[in-house]
Amino acid sequence: MTDTLLFTNIDEPGLNTIDVYEARGGYKQLERALKMKREDLITELSGSGLRGRGGAGFPMGKKASFIPKGDMQKYVVCNADESEPGTFKDRELIQKNPHQLIEGVIIAAFAVDATITYIYIRGEYEQQADILDAAIAEARERGILGENIFGSGFNVQLELARGAGAYICGEETGLLDSLEGKRGNPRLKPPFPANEGLFNGPTLINNVETLSAIPSIIELGAEGYAAIGVKDSAGTKLISVSGNVERPGNYEVALGTSSREIIYGLAGGPVDGRKIKCWFPGGSSTPVLTADDLDVDFDYDSLEAAGSMLGSGAIIVVDETQSVVELAYKLAKFYSHESCGKCTPCREGTRWTFHMVERIKEGTATPMDLDIMAAVQEQITGHCLCVLGDAMAMPIGSLIAKFRDEFESEIEANRNERERKLAAEFAAAEVEIEGISA
Amino acid sequence: MADVQRHVARFTNDSRIPGWDRAADLDKEPAVVPDAATTEVPAELRAAIEDGMRRFPIGDSAFIPALYAVQEHYGWCPPEGIEQAAAVLGRTPAALTAVATFYDMFEMEQLGRKSVYVCTNISCSLCGADELLEALEGELGEDPDVNVRGFECLGACDIAPMASVNGIYVGPIGLSEVPELARQIRQGDDPLPARQLVKRPSADPKVAEK
Numbered sequence: 001m002t003d004t005l006l007f008t009n010i011d012e013p014g015l016n017t018i019d020v021y022e023a024r025g026g027y028k029q030l031e032r033a034l035k036m037k038r039e040d041l042i043t044e045l046s047g048s049g050l051r052g053r054g055g056a057g058f059p060m061g062k063k064a065s066f067i068p069k070g071d072m073q074k075y076v077v078c079n080a081d082e083s084e085p086g087t088f089k090d091r092e093l094i095q096k097n098p099h100q101l102i103e104g105v106i107i108a109a110f111a112v113d114a115t116i117t118y119i120y121i122r123g124e125y126e127q128q129a130d131i132l133d134a135a136i137a138e139a140r141e142r143g144i145l146g147e148n149i150f151g152s153g154f155n156v157q158l159e160l161a162r163g164a165g166a167y168i169c170g171e172e173t174g175l176l177d178s179l180e181g182k183r184g185n186p187r188l189k190p191p192f193p194a195n196e197g198l199f200n201g202p203t204l205i206n207n208v209e210t211l212s213a214i215p216s217i218i219e220l221g222a223e224g225y226a227a228i229g230v231k232d233s234a235g236t237k238l239i240s241v242s243g244n245v246e247r248p249g250n251y252e253v254a255l256g257t258s259s260r261e262i263i264y265g266l267a268g269g270p271v272d273g274r275k276i277k278c279w280f281p282g283g284s285s286t287p288v289l290t291a292d293d294l295d296v297d298f299d300y301d302s303l304e305a306a307g308s309m310l311g312s313g314a315i316i317v318v319d320e321t322q323s324v325v326e327l328a329y330k331l332a333k334f335y336s337h338e339s340c341g342k343c344t345p346c347r348e349g350t351r352w353t354f355h356m357v358e359r360i361k362e363g364t365a366t367p368m369d370l371d372i373m374a375a376v377q378e379q380i381t382g383h384c385l386c387v388l389g390d391a392m393a394m395p396i397g398s399l400i401a402k403f404r405d406e407f408e409s410e411i412e413a414n415r416n417e418r419e420r421k422l423a424a425e426f427a428a429a430e431v432e433i434e435g436i437s438a
Numbered sequence: 439m440a441d442v443q444r445h446v447a448r449f450t451n452d453s454r455i456p457g458w459d460r461a462a463d464l465d466k467e468p469a470v471v472p473d474a475a476t477t478e479v480p481a482e483l484r485a486a487i488e489d490g491m492r493r494f495p496i497g498d499s500a501f502i503p504a505l506y507a508v509q510e511h512y513g514w515c516p517p518e519g520i521e522q523a524a525a526v527l528g529r530t531p532a533a534l535t536a537v538a539t540f541y542d543m544f545e546m547e548q549l550g551r552k553s554v555y556v557c558t559n560i561s562c563s564l565c566g567a568d569e570l571l572e573a574l575e576g577e578l579g580e581d582p583d584v585n586v587r588g589f590e591c592l593g594a595c596d597i598a599p600m601a602s603v604n605g606i607y608v609g610p611i612g613l614s615e616v617p618e619l620a621r622q623i624r625q626g627d628d629p630l631p632a633r634q635l636v637k638r639p640s641a642d643p644k645v646a647e648k
């Protein structure tokens with residue numbers, strides 16, 4: 001029974017419409033939650049052990065409890081920016097079960113007494129935004145959004161806001177700036193959004209998957225939900241598996257399932273019986289693991305103990321035929337493009353790393369460059385305003401640490417290749433010179 | 439390097455801010471909000487911007503919806519479009535331009551109206567995205583109506599290698615399907631209907647068992 005909570009009925013045609021959703025028991029948990037006391041609801045969310053699914057893994061109930069009480073305008077913002085390379089779980093939830101998310105948002109809003117809520121979706125998700133917009137309109141029409149919902153006296157508004165293509169707007173404070181109509185530059189913390197967030201009001205920000213899990217928590221009760229998964233990693237998690245696997249896709253598993261079971265059992269492992277060279281456990285910004293780590297359990301603590309992170313729960317599998325230099329190239333290119341430019345270590349560090357990987361590819365690098373590259377990663381880590389800089393430094397640092405031999409032999413091979421080319425060009429030029437003199 | 443510079447421009451001394459090393463012109467008139475009474479705004483554009491202002495009534499939150507409206511109307515964000523949006527919003531064009539230049543999806547130069555974003559990030563490139571981009575550029579690169587560009591992870595790595603054709607996600611796209619797809623894009627047909635993401639069932643076997 002623990003297998004699917006978020007994905008229950010996920011492929012049923014029409015689940016994105018309110019009629020089918022309600023017929024499957026939808027919005028019942030909202031009705032129940034509205035009868036509870038706010039404090040009890042937050043106790044319930046804390047007791048469930050649900051941790052944030054957006055990347056940082058912060059306990060959801062605890063974050064909700066930070067929202068101050070009082071008469072000021074409070075906000076709930078759902079982070080549907082989902083731009084971490086390798087991650088595509090929120091997309092599936094929004095596209096196929098948008099009402100589950102809306103129900104979660106309203107329950108969260110009631111818990112922290114917020115009457116204005118937003119879902120911020122990345123601009124590229126045009127089809128998903130249309131589906132979600134239609135679902136919000138349906139909910140409004142039924143009186144599930146608006147005034148005095150279910151006769152509880154609670155009023156709530158929900159608006160869908162679209163981003164326009166910027167990874168950094170997934171960072172919660174960058175998102176808030178973007179939602180306020182600014183460039184999406186992250187803010188210095190503290191103050192944290194819980195105290196001073198959107199329009200300076202207390203703001204609860206959670207990921208799509210985190211909020212979508214709330215109806216299940218109300219249904220199962222805190223203890224029922226906490227019973228799924230393992231210690232300090234409660235519940236089920238959607239795992240986006242992509243890269244060199246037979247069956248890429250989203251899989252819902254109880255936290256604590258073995259990584260091998262997910263990669264080989266569910267996603268079918270690499271094609272043609274190839275071996276795994278490395279894998280990212282939680283999106284492209286987490287340190288890579290190798291084939292030796294396949295028996296690590298997929299939960300927050302085990303992955304951390306193995307030297308990586310659960311992150312967004314997106315596994316990218318890289319098979320033995322791929323080049324680590326190429327991986328580093330894609331990583332550095334992405335993060336240097338997405339750096340918002342506010343802090344120097346991130347803006348320049350990502351760019352220099354990119355240049356250094358380019359040198360390796362061109363054949364002008366020396367093995368010493370690897371030390372410089374590793375040093376640059378260290379200089380970025382922990383020295384930036386947000387963790388985008390670290391998000392490049394961690395995986396690239398881990399690639400260099402774990403695959404140094406491969407980097408060195410590629411540096412060597414590319415140098416030789418370049419020298420051969422230059423020598424050939426030189427020889428060709430000499431023939432010409434001789435031709436003139438003759 | 440060339441790739442990154444195409445998207446994130448660098449100016450004198452590698453700065454990301456143009457003109458940072460030039461003195462301010464103190465004789466110039468300060469930037470002003472365009473006069474709402476005299477700036478002509480196409481009715482359709484005005485209606486779209488006002489819809490954004492109704493949905494996002496606080497502060498400058500309507501900026502992004504307004505820029506979308508401008509891009510929808512003109513196919514890109516031309517200075518006159520930004521000026522018109524600024525007039526409706528009651529802000530300076532500079533404030534809007536600053537926001538528009540931050541986001542990848544707002545085009546500050548006139549390009550083809552049909553957009554083809556090919557993801558070239560990690561998961562897709564592990565499955566042949568670079569070759570796909572090259573093939574699509576080969577087919578459509580010369581077409582002035584089409585804007586083919588490499589893009590960062592589009593959140594659809596399960597259908598790698600993939601592309602977003604005017605917002606419609608398609609994949610996995612085989613190289614042999616590229617001529618067909620290019621023809622559909624040129625003619626404005628539905629792109630590879632059998633390969634569209636919205637038609638794809640979940641991969642999770644436990645879901646199918648139920």
Ligand SMILES: Cc1cc2nc3c(=O)[nH]c(=O)nc-3n(C[C@H](O)[C@H](O)[C@H](O)COP(=O)(O)O)c2cc1C
Nearest residue numbers: 052053054055079081082083170171172206207210
């Ligand atoms: C560079 C960067 C990008 C991020 N992108 C996302 C994202 O796309 N989606 C998301 O939910 N969280 C993202 N986060 C994490 C958010 O800052 C925040 O921790 C999260 O939305 C909180 O929700 P949760 O507690 O439910 O996980 C990102 C963080 C950073 C530093």
Ligand code: SF4
Nearest residue numbers: 340342343346384386
């Ligand atoms: S770490 Fe990078 S992305 Fe984050 S605020 Fe600094 S420059 Fe911007």
Ligand code: FES
Nearest residue numbers: 557562591594595
């Ligand atoms: S890497 Fe291409 S969609 Fe994610």
